[in-house]
Amino acid sequence: MNTQQALRQPPTRSRVDRLRWKIIEAPQEVCVERARYLTEAMRSHWDKPPFTRISLAFEHILKNISVIIRDDEIIVGCRTSKLKGAPLFPENKSLWIEGDLENFDTRALQRALITQEEKDELTANILPYWKGKTVEERMQKFMPEDILDDMDKYIFTMMLEITYGIGHFTMNHERVLAHGLLGVIDNASQTLAGLSPEEKDGEKGLFYDAVIRSCNTVISFARRYSELAHAMAGAETDPERAAELREIARVCGRVPEHPAETLHEAMQSLYFIHLVAQIESGGNSISLGRVDQILYPYYRKDIEANRTSPEKARELVAMLFVKVNEIWNVLEEAFIPGGEGTEGKTTQNVTVGGVGTDGKDATNDLSYIALDAYADVRTVQPDFGVRFSPDCPAELMRRAVDYDRDGVLMHLFNDETIVRSLVRGGHTLEDARDYGIVGCLEPNAQGKTFASTFAVQFNGIKCLEFALSNGVDNIFGYPSGLETGDPAGFKSFDDVWNAYDRQMRHFISQMVRGMNVLDRAIAETVPSPFASAMVDGCMEKGMDLTRGGAVYNSTGVQLMGFANVVDSLYAVKKTVFDDKRFTMADLTEWLSEDWQDAEDKRAYFLNRVPKYGNDNDDVDALASRVIDHYCDVLSEHRNFRGGAFWPGIFSVGFHITMGAFTGATSDGRFAGDVLGNGITPTTGNAVSGPTAIMNSVVKLPVERVFNGTNLNMRFQGKQISTENLTTLINTYFRCGGTQVQFNMVDSAVLREAQRHPEKHRDLFVRVSGYSAAFTGLSEIAQDEIISRTEFELRP
Amino acid sequence: MSQYYKDTEDLYKIYGYFLDRVLRDEKIGTKMRKAGIIIKFMYTDPDAEITIDLKNPPAKEGYYGTFYLGPCDLKADVWSKQPADHSHRFWHGLENPIAGITKGIIKQGGKVTAMLKLLPVIKPAFRLFPVALKEMGLDDLIVSKK
Numbered sequence: 001m002n003t004q005q006a007l008r009q010p011p012t013r014s015r016v017d018r019l020r021w022k023i024i025e026a027p028q029e030v031c032v033e034r035a036r037y038l039t040e041a042m043r044s045h046w047d048k049p050p051f052t053r054i055s056l057a058f059e060h061i062l063k064n065i066s067v068i069i070r071d072d073e074i075i076v077g078c079r080t081s082k083l084k085g086a087p088l089f090p091e092n093k094s095l096w097i098e099g100d101l102e103n104f105d106t107r108a109l110q111r112a113l114i115t116q117e118e119k120d121e122l123t124a125n126i127l128p129y130w131k132g133k134t135v136e137e138r139m140q141k142f143m144p145e146d147i148l149d150d151m152d153k154y155i156f157t158m159m160l161e162i163t164y165g166i167g168h169f170t171m172n173h174e175r176v177l178a179h180g181l182l183g184v185i186d187n188a189s190q191t192l193a194g195l196s197p198e199e200k201d202g203e204k205g206l207f208y209d210a211v212i213r214s215c216n217t218v219i220s221f222a223r224r225y226s227e228l229a230h231a232m233a234g235a236e237t238d239p240e241r242a243a244e245l246r247e248i249a250r251v252c253g254r255v256p257e258h259p260a261e262t263l264h265e266a267m268q269s270l271y272f273i274h275l276v277a278q279i280e281s282g283g284n285s286i287s288l289g290r291v292d293q294i295l296y297p298y299y300r301k302d303i304e305a306n307r308t309s310p311e312k313a314r315e316l317v318a319m320l321f322v323k324v325n326e327i328w329n330v331l332e333e334a335f336i337p338g339g340e341g342t343e344g345k346t347t348q349n350v351t352v353g354g355v356g357t358d359g360k361d362a363t364n365d366l367s368y369i370a371l372d373a374y375a376d377v378r379t380v381q382p383d384f385g386v387r388f389s390p391d392c393p394a395e396l397m398r399r400a401v402d403y404d405r406d407g408v409l410m411h412l413f414n415d416e417t418i419v420r421s422l423v424r425g426g427h428t429l430e431d432a433r434d435y436g437i438v439g440c441l442e443p444n445a446q447g448k449t450f451a452s453t454f455a456v457q458f459n460g461i462k463c464l465e466f467a468l469s470n471g472v473d474n475i476f477g478y479p480s481g482l483e484t485g486d487p488a489g490f491k492s493f494d495d496v497w498n499a500y501d502r503q504m505r506h507f508i509s510q511m512v513r514g515m516n517v518l519d520r521a522i523a524e525t526v527p528s529p530f531a532s533a534m535v536d537g538c539m540e541k542g543m544d545l546t547r548g549g550a551v552y553n554s555t556g557v558q559l560m561g562f563a564n565v566v567d568s569l570y571a572v573k574k575t576v577f578d579d580k581r582f583t584m585a586d587l588t589e590w591l592s593e594d595w596q597d598a599e600d601k602r603a604y605f606l607n608r609v610p611k612y613g614n615d616n617d618d619v620d621a622l623a624s625r626v627i628d629h630y631c632d633v634l635s636e637h638r639n640f641r642g643g644a645f646w647p648g649i650f651s652v653g654f655h656i657t658m659g660a661f662t663g664a665t666s667d668g669r670f671a672g673d674v675l676g677n678g679i680t681p682t683t684g685n686a687v688s689g690p691t692a693i694m695n696s697v698v699k700l701p702v703e704r705v706f707n708g709t710n711l712n713m714r715f716q717g718k719q720i721s722t723e724n725l726t727t728l729i730n731t732y733f734r735c736g737g738t739q740v741q742f743n744m745v746d747s748a749v750l751r752e753a754q755r756h757p758e759k760h761r762d763l764f765v766r767v768s769g770y771s772a773a774f775t776g777l778s779e780i781a782q783d784e785i786i787s788r789t790e791f792e793l794r795p
Numbered sequence: 796m797s798q799y800y801k802d803t804e805d806l807y808k809i810y811g812y813f814l815d816r817v818l819r820d821e822k823i824g825t826k827m828r829k830a831g832i833i834i835k836f837m838y839t840d841p842d843a844e845i846t847i848d849l850k851n852p853p854a855k856e857g858y859y860g861t862f863y864l865g866p867c868d869l870k871a872d873v874w875s876k877q878p879a880d881h882s883h884r885f886w887h888g889l890e891n892p893i894a895g896i897t898k899g900i901i902k903q904g905g906k907v908t909a910m911l912k913l914l915p916v917i918k919p920a921f922r923l924f925p926v927a928l929k930e931m932g933l934d935d936l937i938v939s940k941k
């Protein structure tokens with residue numbers, strides 16, 4: 001039942017604006033429907049094989065969850081009964097729901113409304129059922145004790161997949177748009193018929209059977225919308241809206257079952273697929289990908305047939321973009337510090353521009369229309385990115401930069417570097433060229449990849465802390481790392497490096513073992529047959545996405561505190577071994593005591609030792625060594641799905657939380673302070689201007705960082721010219737930069753929003769590779785964004 | 796049945812002494828003050844409630860904050876709830892707080908991010924807790940590391 005009250009907006013607003021404000025003003029809510037129907041189905045089918053029971057549960061959910069068409073909507077489909085509703089995924093982890101239940105609607109951050117009836121239902125009927133059955137419990141059962149211990153040290157996290165299941169992939173929408181789900185069903189049926197009797201009874205047979213059931217389920221779900229629209233049209237008094245509802249009924253009756261013919265059909269089909277994949281599993285950032293490439297054939301056909309105009313297409317695309325804002329996941333309260341800005345955390349990426357598989361720039365009319373439509377909505381979702389190839393039209397860059405300096409949040413990607421990087425990571429050239437973005441900024445071959453890009457956040461600077469403390473955790477004072485020798489006895493910088501290397505290798509190895517247990521628990525408990533049918537490779541192999549069915553399989557591991565590792569290592573090298581100004585014994589004592597009674601020494605390390613981000617060749621060379629080392633260590637391991645562990649350097653909110661659990665560092669940082677964000681220099685230490693920062697970054701082996709890097713920069717938006725910013729970006733990309741994103745909001749505005757959050761509900765900022773409502777962030781995260789250096793660009 | 800505390804009054808006596816030391820300690824107190832929050836610790840077995848105010852001016856001179864034993868009207872920015880025995884071992888550096896949270900032994904709420912600001916004071920406070928017990932003549936409550 002729909003509990004959402006319709007919010008009527010002033011009639012002067014455009015349709016897009018009405019929908020936009022409705023979603024901005026909607027409260028975040030928890031919806032129990034998915035969990036209810038999942039649990040009902042599992043009660044009946046738990047003894048069946050995982051593929052069968054999960055697809056039967058998917059069927060039961062989509063047959064029963066609310067179908068709602070709201071005022072003004074043309075693109076339809078709801079994940080929950082609430083406008084901004086978060087479903088629950090108790091099959092992954094249920095203990096936290098029980099713990100947070102009484103707190104959802106009262107907590108200070110990321111508050112989510114929930115009715116008393118829903119709380120009661122969860123307590124009485126749903127959560128008790130899942131005791132002993134969840135992914136988390138299965139993982140814990142098989143996880144070695146030493147890994148469980150290390151997971152609690154907060155050196156690496158594997159939080160997301162445990163809580164919600166899989167996510168972070170794009171799907172092959174072109175295939176569904178071209179052949180419809182009937183095409184997928186035909187393919188699965190034929191393959192199933194051709195299997196040997198043993199295969200039919202085994203995993204492959206069960207997989208194809210689950211795919212067929214899941215696709216049929218989605219077709220039925222779309223028909224429910226068709227029927228609802230038809231009924232609503234009959235009751236509608238406004239003839240214009242009645243006609244729209246009849247068209248919605250027609251479209252939903254046709255797609256995604258059949259191939260799409262029109263732009264409206266293509267967009268509705270795309271949205272249904274996007275939506276239901278996030279009902280099947282909820283691991284965030286299931287992304288739309290290259291919408292301008294996917295939808296362009298349908299747009300062109302509509303234009304040629306005089307069925308649409310650029311203005312109408314822009315409105316339709318804007319409505320799709322508003323619609324994805326309905327999709328969000330409620331975060332476990334204990335993890336809020338690492339997951340700042342919940343609305344942004346579903347990071348449903350849209351990417352426009354860039355080269356096609358033939359290597360030629362593929363920017364088209366829809367690239368501009370999508371960009372304009374995104375500027376119309378300016379909401380947290382989608383996470384909008386623009387790809388630039390060397391041959392990209394100057395107009396695309398100009399328009400994107402113009403919007404960017406006007407505060408439209410997006411990230412910009414450099415095709416040349418990213419394509420080279422993906423090829424180096426094992427992609428074919430064609431697949432590398434057809435990359436979409438998932439998660440914060442992770443490039444993946446569109447519709448061919450399950451890269452679990454946000455699987456792990458790894459605290460690199462904690463490893464250096466252990467290296468300089470002989471394994472003692474300087475926050476808690478007890479042993480946590482390896483005993484790599486008393487640093488007072490280190491004779492050279494090589495000794496320091498070797499200790500750091502041993503700590504890194506140890507904890508990466510532990511993380512790999514842990515991830516492989518978790519991935520196995522997911523594959524054995526909650527396979528995703530529908531998503532598998534949408535990603536290339538799985539149907540051919542007869543293998544689920546969670547098992548390694550996709551063409552490309554990797555696991556993303558993000559290095560936290562990169563700039564701190566560089567600056568701290570450099571400080572040790574310079575002050576202790578090169579200049580012999582201080583001894584290791586003294587330095588490690590100061591670090592152990594959080595610079596207590598050593599403020600003059602801290603000031604020296606902070607202010608007098610060169611830092612990364614200032615175009616200093618010595619420091620930047622060490623930064624390159626840190627990245628090469630990280631990539632080398634990860635490359636020695638394989639994941640459960642047969643793929644590689646891919647290095648990434650971006651931080652989401654973990655530069656805050658992992659910083660809190662990290663002792664003092666030799667870059668002059670106090671214990672607990674925020675770490676550097678992604679590949680961005682530490683706050684306040686890049687004092688040579690934006691060009692120097694970019695010069696430092698382009699010296700790094702970023703092409704080896706396959707999972708992506710994030711460079712945050714902050715400018716005084718209205719005071720810089722589009723031309724200057726364009727020149728800066730062009731130069732950065734020509735020199736090999738991969739990605740950059742900007743915040744253009746003045747500090748005064750941000751401070752005002754801290755004082756009067758109620759007046760700034762639509763003030764959005766880039767946090768890491770995603771956007772969030774500024775007023776929904778913690779004070780620490782708000783302060784971190786305000787503290788980022790605000791650069792000027794002069795001609 | 797608590798292994799370390801006879802009853803609520805006993806807990807208040809021990810934590811009262813400990814917090815009095817902590818909030819007067821220049822090194823620890825100055826760092827705590829920086830957190831600028833009001834935090835409520837709730838204990839079970841025995842049931843107890845302690846509020847530490849690091850936001851408002853300290854009630855007593857020479858202190859960096861104010862603590863209240865038992866229920867108080869201050870609105871806490873952040874709260875934490877755990878068994879009293881778990882807390883007792885924690886202050887000896889014998890319990891991992893992350894494990895406590897992930898295993899559901901410790902519950903917390905409110906501005907949980909703000910609580911992170913208190914992490915740098917944990918290590919020096921660990922040193923002080925057994926010292927406080929010793930000063931109170933409660934050597935038998937000092938938990939030794941195995």
